[in-house]
Amino acid sequence: xxxxxxxxxxxxxxxxxxxxxxxxxxxxxxxxxxxxxxxxxxxxxxxxxxxxxxxxxxxxxxxxxxxxxxxxxxxxxxxxxxxxxxxxxxxxxxxxxxxxxxxxxxxxxxxxxxxxxxxxxxxxxxxxxxxxxxxxxxxxxxxxxxxxxxxxxxxxxxxxxxxxxxxxxxxxxxxxxxxxxxxxxxxxxxxxxxxxxxxxxxxxxxxxxxxxxxxxxxxxxxxxxxxxxxxxxxxxxxxxxxxxxxxxxxxxxxxxxxxxxxxxxxxxxxxxxxxxxxxxxxxxxxxxxxxxxxxxxxxxxxxxxxxxxxxxxxxxxxxxxxxxxxxxxxxxxxxxxxxxxxxxxxxxxxxxxxxxxxxxxxxxxxxxxxxxxxxxxxxxx
Amino acid sequence: xxxxxxxxxxxxxxxxxxxxxxxxxxxxxxxxxxxxxxxxxxxxxxxxxxxxxxxxxxxxxxxxxxxxxxxxxxxxxxxxxxxxxxxxxxxxxxxxxxxxxxxxxxxxxxxxxxxxxxxxxxxxxxxxxxxxxxxxxxxxxxxxxxxxxxxxxxxxxxxxxxxxxxxxxxxxxxxxxxxxxxxxxxxxxxxxxxxxxxxxxxxxxxxxxxxxxxxxxxxxxxxxxxxxxxxxxxxxxxxxxxxxxxxxxxxxxxxxxxxxxxxxxxxxxxxxxxxxxxxxxxxxxxxxxxxxxxxxxxxxxx
Numbered sequence: 001x002x003x004x005x006x007x008x009x010x011x012x013x014x015x016x017x018x019x020x021x022x023x024x025x026x027x028x029x030x031x032x033x034x035x036x037x038x039x040x041x042x043x044x045x046x047x048x049x050x051x052x053x054x055x056x057x058x059x060x061x062x063x064x065x066x067x068x069x070x071x072x073x074x075x076x077x078x079x080x081x082x083x084x085x086x087x088x089x090x091x092x093x094x095x096x097x098x099x100x101x102x103x104x105x106x107x108x109x110x111x112x113x114x115x116x117x118x119x120x121x122x123x124x125x126x127x128x129x130x131x132x133x134x135x136x137x138x139x140x141x142x143x144x145x146x147x148x149x150x151x152x153x154x155x156x157x158x159x160x161x162x163x164x165x166x167x168x169x170x171x172x173x174x175x176x177x178x179x180x181x182x183x184x185x186x187x188x189x190x191x192x193x194x195x196x197x198x199x200x201x202x203x204x205x206x207x208x209x210x211x212x213x214x215x216x217x218x219x220x221x222x223x224x225x226x227x228x229x230x231x232x233x234x235x236x237x238x239x240x241x242x243x244x245x246x247x248x249x250x251x252x253x254x255x256x257x258x259x260x261x262x263x264x265x266x267x268x269x270x271x272x273x274x275x276x277x278x279x280x281x282x283x284x285x286x287x288x289x290x291x292x293x294x295x296x297x298x299x300x301x302x303x304x305x306x307x308x309x310x311x312x313x314x315x316x317x318x319x320x321x322x323x324x325x326x327x328x329x330x331x332x333x334x335x336x337x338x339x340x341x342x343x344x345x346x347x348x349x350x351x352x353x354x355x356x357x358x359x360x361x362x363x364x365x366x367x368x369x370x371x372x373x374x375x376x377x378x379x380x381x
Numbered sequence: 382x383x384x385x386x387x388x389x390x391x392x393x394x395x396x397x398x399x400x401x402x403x404x405x406x407x408x409x410x411x412x413x414x415x416x417x418x419x420x421x422x423x424x425x426x427x428x429x430x431x432x433x434x435x436x437x438x439x440x441x442x443x444x445x446x447x448x449x450x451x452x453x454x455x456x457x458x459x460x461x462x463x464x465x466x467x468x469x470x471x472x473x474x475x476x477x478x479x480x481x482x483x484x485x486x487x488x489x490x491x492x493x494x495x496x497x498x499x500x501x502x503x504x505x506x507x508x509x510x511x512x513x514x515x516x517x518x519x520x521x522x523x524x525x526x527x528x529x530x531x532x533x534x535x536x537x538x539x540x541x542x543x544x545x546x547x548x549x550x551x552x553x554x555x556x557x558x559x560x561x562x563x564x565x566x567x568x569x570x571x572x573x574x575x576x577x578x579x580x581x582x583x584x585x586x587x588x589x590x591x592x593x594x595x596x597x598x599x600x601x602x603x604x605x606x607x608x609x610x611x612x613x614x615x616x617x618x619x620x621x622x623x624x625x626x627x628x629x630x631x632x633x634x635x636x637x638x639x640x641x642x643x644x645x646x647x648x649x650x651x652x653x654x655x656x657x658x659x660x661x662x663x664x665x666x667x668x669x670x671x672x673x674x675x676x677x678x679x680x681x682x683x
Contacts, residue, residue: 033486034481034511034514034515034517034530035514036513036514036515039514039515039517039529042517042530043515043517043529043530046529046530046531046532047532047534050534050535051534056530058517058518058530058531060485060486060488060520061450061451061485061486062486086426086449086450090451116449117426117430117447117449
């Protein structure tokens, strides 16, 4: 007898999985601008968003898309945009605004090679530091990564949860290989997904202060249109939300924007760890490169080399503690990435130079192969 | 429409990377015949950032600066200023952008350049959507059209942005529309524009078989039907946006004849097409009234 196909198992590309994840996370607003290799996210949401009463807007440019997302989010809607390197650059001013005003939203960046127009149809991981420092000013950043369609689906949901919880823009970095590879995705039961919705004020509108000091350092922003009047600004502001020139209040605000992430590091960071317990060499890889690195671990083990993998699914805040812990047990690190060492630098810092960090970089628009990783591991030994 | 002498010299060669029946390549080929070799192109992200092809197979015999999506007019402004300061007053700088790079993300740069009356030519080859990224709607996409971001379930409900009106409001010396179905007219207009100082804006309808869901061999026929159905009138606006001239010397054809062969309009009912035709007529009458009005105005002294 023919087996009935399970409804929750599908074949989809990373971009489709991202769109599906957004819908299941309760995202009801998408504003975007066409850009390869992320356009399928917009195309999918153009179809599915209106079907559930959500809103899809194709904007006139990238910073406009980011602006619309911020506006929609102020009304309490879970909002998202998707782009690629050049568009990510264009959005930066508004990403900084969302960080400063503490407006939750999700920004997906399907990375291509850069700088500038670069390689629109080939993968890269060159926006990792831009995700951290792309917009001016000091602030904490959350940036997630995904290495498969399945993980893209899950990380999209997590991005919404983190943005709602910590009241800030959350960036999801994938790359062209993950975005365009079609593979199996197992969808969870919608009722079984844990969703976090931003807190709402309990006090009366007359007593409400949007940026009042809270125990966890995260403000409670009332949804626009619910009777709570307050001011939202990109200027340095006090607890009322109005601009201030008071140095004490400014210092407090800017420190809090970083501290609210630092204080909750443990809740945010996450790494997959594979065969690290007895490893001599730890491979550090993320995104599609981690797929090659996984294979490389098994190839190494077959050849009698004790290799392991540390694969962060959260790139920012950087998993410093996990890297240091790993450094204490291995002889060397191999950091494999499709850029010229943007994360290798962080691994060197976090491991406090206890072990040598070997770099495996590729910037030709092609994926790093398992064989290349194995070779690098051999060199490192 | 007088017959223009078309130069045999080709500044655009075969071996380009466009789709079959691409209107944008025809537009470039004719435009360069009018412009001649002393032309520098500035091309933002658009189909043409791919079409000219990689060295040594590049299909254009003029220098090109491929610039950012939003920066065609601003890069062209700087390039022209630089050439002038270097003593080159001969080379014409022409920004060559698609509709996304003109109507949407590039309109700030274009408006800025036009307001400053930069001595550049700006040509928008309009295929009415983001074709290079996979047929997403732009503000040049006509009402009723399907695209990947205006699916049939909620196809485009808003009319195309009136870019000629916007440019005329900038009081620039020369504005014209042209069609690849009327190459002689197109070439004449580019020649005229070439000799004028200040910002000259050209708008060429470039049928896109891929995005319009159209048989490639119907590309030129569609461009012609766009004109004869008055969907895309051939006009010239001179005297700093005040004198309008509309080409009327053709036999009118129904809007349905233009829309029906295109798959992007397949979902539309006859009634919907009728209401589009009403809108087309209205716009045509507005054009004609402007022409009549400007005929009574005293011409500008040059």
